[in-house]
Amino acid sequence: MDLGRLAWRTPTGAMLWEIWGRHKCIFPSHGLALAASACLVCWKEHGAPENAVGFVYLISSGCFCGSFIPLLACLGYLEFDAGRVQLGFPGRLLLKPVSTTRLVLVPMVYGGAIIVAVLALWTQLVVRHLIAIPASNLLWIGTVLLSFFWWMQALAWSLPSLKGRVCIDLMMAATHFLLGALPMMPVNAPTRWRWPILIALLATVVPAAWVGLKMVRQGRWDGPSSIARSWSRLRSPLAWSPRRRFHSAFGAQFWLEWRRQGWRLPGISGGLALLVVPIALIATTKLGTLEPPPPGVILSILVLMPLLFSGVMGHALGKFDPLDTTRELPVYIAIRPMTDAGFVMAKLVMALAASVLTWLLTLAGACLCLVIMGTGTLFSRAGSATPYGPVGIAIGCVPLLLLLVMLTWKNMVAGIGAVLTGRQWIVTVFLCKSAVFYTGLLLLGEFAIIDQDLRGVLLHWLPGLLIVLLAAKIVFSIYAVAWGLSRNAITAWAVGWTIGGWFVCGLFVAGCGGLVCHAMNKPELWIWVALAGLLVLPLAELAIAPLALAWNRHR
Amino acid sequence: MKFELNSPSSAEAAIAVSGVSRHFGAKAALDDVSVFVPRGSVLGLVGENGAGKTTLIKHLLGSLRAQTGSVRVFGLDPVLDPVGALGRVGYLSERRDLPGWMRIGEFMRYTQAFYPKWDEQYAGQLLEQFQLNPAQKIKTLSQGEQAKTGLLTALAYRPDLLILDEPSSGLDPVVRRDILEAIIRVVAEEGRTVLFSSHLLDEVERVANHVVMLQRGRVLLDGSTEEVRRGHISAVLSFAAPPATAPVVAGAHAVAGSGSEWRVLFGGSHLELETAAASVGARVVEKRTPTLDEILVARAGGKGS
Numbered sequence: 001m002d003l004g005r006l007a008w009r010t011p012t013g014a015m016l017w018e019i020w021g022r023h024k025c026i027f028p029s030h031g032l033a034l035a036a037s038a039c040l041v042c043w044k045e046h047g048a049p050e051n052a053v054g055f056v057y058l059i060s061s062g063c064f065c066g067s068f069i070p071l072l073a074c075l076g077y078l079e080f081d082a083g084r085v086q087l088g089f090p091g092r093l094l095l096k097p098v099s100t101t102r103l104v105l106v107p108m109v110y111g112g113a114i115i116v117a118v119l120a121l122w123t124q125l126v127v128r129h130l131i132a133i134p135a136s137n138l139l140w141i142g143t144v145l146l147s148f149f150w151w152m153q154a155l156a157w158s159l160p161s162l163k164g165r166v167c168i169d170l171m172m173a174a175t176h177f178l179l180g181a182l183p184m185m186p187v188n189a190p191t192r193w194r195w196p197i198l199i200a201l202l203a204t205v206v207p208a209a210w211v212g213l214k215m216v217r218q219g220r221w222d223g224p225s226s227i228a229r230s231w232s233r234l235r236s237p238l239a240w241s242p243r244r245r246f247h248s249a250f251g252a253q254f255w256l257e258w259r260r261q262g263w264r265l266p267g268i269s270g271g272l273a274l275l276v277v278p279i280a281l282i283a284t285t286k287l288g289t290l291e292p293p294p295p296g297v298i299l300s301i302l303v304l305m306p307l308l309f310s311g312v313m314g315h316a317l318g319k320f321d322p323l324d325t326t327r328e329l330p331v332y333i334a335i336r337p338m339t340d341a342g343f344v345m346a347k348l349v350m351a352l353a354a355s356v357l358t359w360l361l362t363l364a365g366a367c368l369c370l371v372i373m374g375t376g377t378l379f380s381r382a383g384s385a386t387p388y389g390p391v392g393i394a395i396g397c398v399p400l401l402l403l404l405v406m407l408t409w410k411n412m413v414a415g416i417g418a419v420l421t422g423r424q425w426i427v428t429v430f431l432c433k434s435a436v437f438y439t440g441l442l443l444l445g446e447f448a449i450i451d452q453d454l455r456g457v458l459l460h461w462l463p464g465l466l467i468v469l470l471a472a473k474i475v476f477s478i479y480a481v482a483w484g485l486s487r488n489a490i491t492a493w494a495v496g497w498t499i500g501g502w503f504v505c506g507l508f509v510a511g512c513g514g515l516v517c518h519a520m521n522k523p524e525l526w527i528w529v530a531l532a533g534l535l536v537l538p539l540a541e542l543a544i545a546p547l548a549l550a551w552n553r554h555r
Numbered sequence: 556m557k558f559e560l561n562s563p564s565s566a567e568a569a570i571a572v573s574g575v576s577r578h579f580g581a582k583a584a585l586d587d588v589s590v591f592v593p594r595g596s597v598l599g600l601v602g603e604n605g606a607g608k609t610t611l612i613k614h615l616l617g618s619l620r621a622q623t624g625s626v627r628v629f630g631l632d633p634v635l636d637p638v639g640a641l642g643r644v645g646y647l648s649e650r651r652d653l654p655g656w657m658r659i660g661e662f663m664r665y666t667q668a669f670y671p672k673w674d675e676q677y678a679g680q681l682l683e684q685f686q687l688n689p690a691q692k693i694k695t696l697s698q699g700e701q702a703k704t705g706l707l708t709a710l711a712y713r714p715d716l717l718i719l720d721e722p723s724s725g726l727d728p729v730v731r732r733d734i735l736e737a738i739i740r741v742v743a744e745e746g747r748t749v750l751f752s753s754h755l756l757d758e759v760e761r762v763a764n765h766v767v768m769l770q771r772g773r774v775l776l777d778g779s780t781e782e783v784r785r786g787h788i789s790a791v792l793s794f795a796a797p798p799a800t801a802p803v804v805a806g807a808h809a810v811a812g813s814g815s816e817w818r819v820l821f822g823g824s825h826l827e828l829e830t831a832a833a834s835v836g837a838r839v840v841e842k843r844t845p846t847l848d849e850i851l852v853a854r855a856g857g858k859g860s
Contacts, residue, residue, distance in 0.1 A: 086694075245664060252668030259656075321654075331652050332662075335616055336669045337642035488635050554620045554634040 011098045015106045023074040030118070033067035038125040045129060055446045059439070060126055071118060072149055075111035078156050080323050087323060088160030094217050104209045108153060112146050119145060137183045143198060148176040150205040158212015176201075249338050253346035256333075261322055262350045265313055265412070269306040270361025274368065302366050303404065306358045310411035315431075317351060317412050318419020318548075327422040329552050340546040340553060341484070341494035344420070348413060348542070355408040359401055399512050406505055410538055417544040422552035466531045473540050480543035489550040490543075502539045509533030569594045569716050569748040570615060574624035577610055577772075584610040586772040587624070592748060592765070594715075599763030599780070600752040601847070603855050606769040608752040609649060612720050615750070616646060628716065642670065645714030649721040649752075651701045655694030659687050659704055663711070670712035678711035699730040710741060717741060719751035723758060731758070756848035760784075766847065770855050780847070787853075788821045788828050789845035792837040805831045809853035820845055820853035 037060040044056045079090040093103060119142050127133070133141075151172050159165045179201075182194050246252040316322040320333055333343070418430035448455040481498075484490035513529030570592040577585040585607045592598050600608050613619040614626045617633030617640065626633060633640035654662060659682075667673040682689065685703035693704060702722065709717060723731045741747055753759050759766060759780070766783050768776035776783055787808075794802070797815040804810060806827060807819040817837075821828045825842070832839050845853075 246668035249669045252665045256654075256665060330654070331618070331646075331648045331650070332654060334618055335641055335644070335646050336666075337638045337640075338669060339638055488637075553637075554617050 011096070011102060012106050015093070015103075016110055019075070019077060019107060019110060026070055026074050030067040030071055033063040034122060034125065037063045037122075041126050041129045049450055052446060052450065055442070057130060058442070060130060064122060064126065068118070068122070072115065072152075075107070075114055075149070076153050076156065077107035077111065078153075081160075086160040087156055089157040089213060089216065094213075100210055100214050100217060104157075104206065104213055108150055108206065108209065111153070112150060115149055116142055116146055140183055140194075140198075141180055143202070144176055144180040147198060147201045147205065148173065148180075150209070151176070151201065154205050154209035154212060157209055158216065160216060249336070250342060250346060253336075253338065253343060254350055256320075257346050257350040258353070260320070261313075261317060262354045264322075265306065265310055265354045265408075266357040266361055268313075269309045270358050270365065272305060273302050273362045273365025298369050299366055302362050302369070306355075306362055306404070306408050307411060310355070310358075310408045311414075314351075314412040314414055314416075315419065317347060318416045327419070327424060327427070327552075329422060329549070334553050339488070339491055339494075340549040341490040343549055344416070344542075344545045345494055345497070347416065351412040352405075352409050355405045355412065358408060359405050363401065399508075399515075402508065403512060406509075406537070410536065413538055413541065415541070417541050417548040420545055420548040420552055463528060463531075466528060466535060470531055470535050473535065477540045477543040480540065480547060484543065484547050484550075487547070487550060489546040494546070498539070498542045502534075502537055502542075505537050506530070506534040509537065567594070568592055568627070569596075569629060570598075570750065571627040571630075572611070572614065572624070573626075575611075575614060575621045575626060576623045577607075577614070577619060578622060583772045585614070588769070588772070588774055589624075590767055590774065590777065592750060594748055595746045596765050597749045597763045598751070599759035599766045600750060600769065601754075601756060601759055601766060601851055602752075602769035602775075603851075605771075606855075607772040608769055609720055610772075611769070612646075612718055612750070612752060615718060616644065617641065643715040645709035645712065645717045647702070647705045647709050647717075647719045647722055651698065651705060653693045653701055653705055655692070658690055658692050659696075660689030662693060662704065663689065663708060666708040666711070673712040675711075677713065678707065681707045681710060699727060702730060713741075713745065713747070715747050717747065717749045717751075719749070721752055721754065723753055723755050731755075756846065756851055760847045768851060768854065775854055776850075783850065784844050784847065786822060787845050787850050788823070788825065789843050789849060790819055790821055790828055790832075790839050791841035792817050792819055792832050792835075793840045794835075794837045796836065802835050802837070804835055804837075807831070808850075816840070820849060822854075 040056045040060055044053060048056065077089070078087050080087050081091055089103070123138050123142075128138070152169065155165065155169055155172060159168070162168070179194060179198060246255065319327060320330055415427075415430055415434070418427050421427075444458070448458055477499075481490060481495050485492075485495070510526070510530030510533055513533060514523075514526045517523050517526040517529060568591045570590065572588060572590040575585055575588045576583065588607070588611060590611070600611065602608050610619065614621055615628055615633065617626075617637050620634050628640040629643055631640040633644075657665065663678060663682075667675075667678075685700075685707060687700060687703060687707065693701065696704065706719075706722070709719075741749065751759075751763070763780055766776065766778065766780050767774060768783075778786070791812075792802070792804070794815045794817070798817075801810045801812075802817060804819050804821070806823045807821050809820040810817055812818050821831070823831075828842070829839060
């Protein structure tokens with residue numbers, strides 16, 4: 001008899017084994033990120049050049065966030081129920097003859113212990129060498145993180161089907177964020193209350209999770225709520241309104257994509273721009289304890305937010321259901337008489353619509369900020385400082401806005417081909433490739449700043465490299481398109497739109513680049529800007545996407 | 556006993572599967588399967604769990620690509636021409652994986668957009684018949700209601716071929732009756748083709764006019780329901796001297812009993828049965844046509860010849 005395995009033959013053991021078994025892959029990658037960061041810190045401490053310090057900070061913080069966030073997600077002990085379209089406690093365990101107390105405590109204690117231990121390791125090996133934070137603050141941040149983790153678990157377990165749960169989650173996250181940042185803030189008033197508040201949060205989280213899970217076990221959340229029933233009755237005639245029929249299959253697919261994913265980017269980044277930034281601005285101004293940030297900083301944050309979020313969210317664009325973990329094409333979509341290119345085009349158009357809406361909302365948020373700050377003055381100041389006048393500046397912003405829309409769209413569709421294959425290993429390879437490529441690029445840039453010779457060599461080879469890469473991209477795209485056409489995965493009109501769109505956007509980038517180069521009195525750089533623009537705009541990714549979907553759809 | 560046409564062409568058959576094999580790793584899910592379904596027939600696809608029924612259906616929908624052989628639906632390859640082939644197929648999935656976040660009405664509108672032949676009046680009738688509320692979210696529906704929703708959207712555009720994968724699994728008798736009624740109505744009224752897989756052999760017997768039995772990825776039986784039943788005899792053999800062990804009767808797919816009386820499920824004619832019984836020193840004391848259920852149990856549980 002294998003005595004070692006007897007310990008697992010208890011409900012607690014089985015749950016621990018399951019958590020470990022499902023997520024053991026995450027630990028080696030996390031260890032790798034920690035080791036890489038520790039090595040970089042070591043390098044910094046033992047004579048890294050002054051210029052490289054920023055790089056160490058960047059990579060270490062990237063490794064920390066990139067490995068710690070998945071760890072939180074894994075230890076959350078959440079499972080997606082495709083039938084009910086909800087994320088909650090693994091449903092199969094609710095019917096096991098195990099007390100609710102045990103169901104609640106095992107994942108919470110196990111997850112909490114690992115998170116605290118891993119954070120302690122990061123603190124010892126990396127964080128304290130990079131940032132001078134007092135030990136008491138580190139303890140505080142660790143405890144806040146634990147409370148945050150437990151509350152996220154508790155809310156997801158207790159309110160799996162609540163429609164507005166994301167708002168409650170966001171509020172809880174914001175509360176913890178503010179609480180965690182309190183010691184670093186120059187505002188003194190709430191500081192003495194911070195420990196009592198945190199202790200209250202920690203003391204209530206387990207009972208909250210217990211009560212919520214108990215209610216889930218008793219089926220209190222099953223079926224539509226009375227509000228949902230009333231709403232359904234009201235909506236009933238609307239649902240049958242002939243006005244709302246789709247005119248084409250493409251329209252229906254676009255609607256599906258928009259409902260599942262399209263609203264997310266405008267909702268989050270545009271919503272933040274419209275609400276959070278002005279609120280933060282008013283708060284800081286009215287408190288009077290802080291200097292209001294300059295308009296340039298606010299505008300930079302507003303511009304960066306959609307670009308950042310689009311990069312993060314773009315990864316999910318290839319999925320047909322962002323919450324689905326299988327990555328396979330859902331049957332109810334796969335059996336529709338539509339070409340693979342048609343499905344892909346619906347995604348691309350949705351991404352474009354999302355990008356446009358995001359930037360319109362962001363623009364509105366920016367205008368709101370300027371009005372709140374009492375500086376409709378930004379344009380007038382810029383207008384008076386340049387020979388173009390305020391109207392000329394405003395018109396000049398249109399191409400910039402279009403460029404931002406294009407960049408956001410590009411961010412969203414990058415990697416669409418990898419995700420559309422429906423194979424996790426391909427997605428992993430793609431992510432690793434991207435990480436290696438961008439880290440390499442960053443390293444190269446960093447070393448080029450330090451090393452004059454290297455910079456000279458790079459500048460010498462850059463034009464040739466750009467031409468070779470662009471040629472490779474075009475050849476690869478032609479091959480992918482030909483392959484797709486031969487397998488009926490892509491249609492002629494989709495090819496036309498893809499190539500035409502790429503070419504027109506490339507010309508636009510080249511035109512903008514030309515204007516900028518002319519303004520900078522460096523017209524010789526124009527051709528390289530144009531080449532770089534054509535290289536950055538997605539073509540091969542889009543050419544391969546229908547084939548990738550065909551591979552997923554016809555396994 | 557094949558019911559296929561003598562030289563079935565893809566154009567004549569609603570479904571023409573020819574020599575299709577599919578392996579998942581070392582396991583052969585389908586092994587040289589050939590099935591031809593004439594237009595206007597109702598085909599029951601039966602077999603144990605893991606026999607390859609769903610795999611075969613996935614090939615018909617183009618969800619799986621044939622590793623060898625060819626699949627044609629109305630003469631079209633569902634992988635190379637999904638628009639042409641799938642536009643004529645209605646499908647109810649075994650897993651009922653409908654979009655839980657949509658309302659029934661929204662799902663109907665979404666589906667409608669793909670099929671120009673969508674019959675709004677018929678959809679309304681089905682909605683009423685199945686007592687579904689279009690404003691209700693799919694995720695709040697019971698399993699039976701989800702099956703009805705799936706069936707509604709598969710039927711409302713009057714597809715030339717209706718594929719139902721385990722339509723009855725997990726459903727109560729009332730829903731089963733509704734589904735069967737709908738199928739029968741479709742077939743009777745418009746002479747279209749239906750293929751459905753099922754564990755419930757009595758259902759297949761009632762509804763299907765042809766049956767294909769799969770076992771471990773191979774076609775075990777393929778013929779009209781009546782032919783398949785009449786090709787087998789359930790008989791009781793009486794032995795003058797009771798055998799100590801189960802007697803070996805040539806042509807019998809299953810032998811069960813004790814003492815002097817043994818029940819056999821025999822594959823062959825009445826004359827062949829009499830001859831086989833005489834050869835082991837027994838006489839036939841009772842004969843009847845077996846049910847499909849008995850045939851499946853005997854053949855799937857037996858040597859699989």
